[in-house]
Amino acid sequence: MRRILATSAAAALAISGLAAPTQAATLQDENLLLPIPPGFKVGSQGSQGPGTTIMEFVPASESVDAWSQMVTQQIFHGRKDDPPDGLPTLMSSNWKTACPGGAAQRLGAEVENGYPAVVWAFICPRNPQTGKPENMWIKVISGSDSLYSVQFAIRSEFTADAARSALAYLRRVTVCDTRRADRACPKGM
Numbered sequence: 001m002r003r004i005l006a007t008s009a010a011a012a013l014a015i016s017g018l019a020a021p022t023q024a025a026t027l028q029d030e031n032l033l034l035p036i037p038p039g040f041k042v043g044s045q046g047s048q049g050p051g052t053t054i055m056e057f058v059p060a061s062e063s064v065d066a067w068s069q070m071v072t073q074q075i076f077h078g079r080k081d082d083p084p085d086g087l088p089t090l091m092s093s094n095w096k097t098a099c100p101g102g103a104a105q106r107l108g109a110e111v112e113n114g115y116p117a118v119v120w121a122f123i124c125p126r127n128p129q130t131g132k133p134e135n136m137w138i139k140v141i142s143g144s145d146s147l148y149s150v151q152f153a154i155r156s157e158f159t160a161d162a163a164r165s166a167l168a169y170l171r172r173v174t175v176c177d178t179r180r181a182d183r184a185c186p187k188g189m
Helices: 086-098 160-171
Strands: 003-007 012-016 030-035 040-047 052-059 069-077 103-112 115-123 135-142 146-154 174-177
Touching: 030 069, 030 146, 040 069, 086 103, 086 115, 086 135, 115 160, 135 160, 146 160
Parallel strands: 003 030
Antiparallel strands: 003 012, 030 174, 040 052, 052 069, 069 146, 103 115, 115 135, 135 146
């Protein structure tokens, strides 16, 4: 069973598959640990075809149709040990087509808690669909059970402060596994 653990300053929330958050969860197997930014809510959740689940978080006063910031998590179930660069590489060609003048760049790769991970930045000075800038940072983690993707997007001009904030958020996203000591989950969750 794959779980997503979403944490906020107030309480630890667990999201299992597509279930609503609960106050406490016992971690089992491989888990995506996803911090929910303060003041955000679940905007939507569902599946994207067989084997892929998605959950989007937006500021409490916004929606997935009208947002200033959005966190999107996707789990590609069963895609174990996929190279983490595969998804952002595919996205980069589509991004440049969808956003004239847009750019995608790999920012780094490392092994976190035993899992290969990459971080990319996607910059769009003006999204043709909204007329607004749209910038996104993505972290992809190659798990033993699934492939995990977490995106932090903003609909505002690209700034160094926005990039620092997004990257600080993504540094807190991780995967753990209760079955493996070398990929252990935090105690007390």
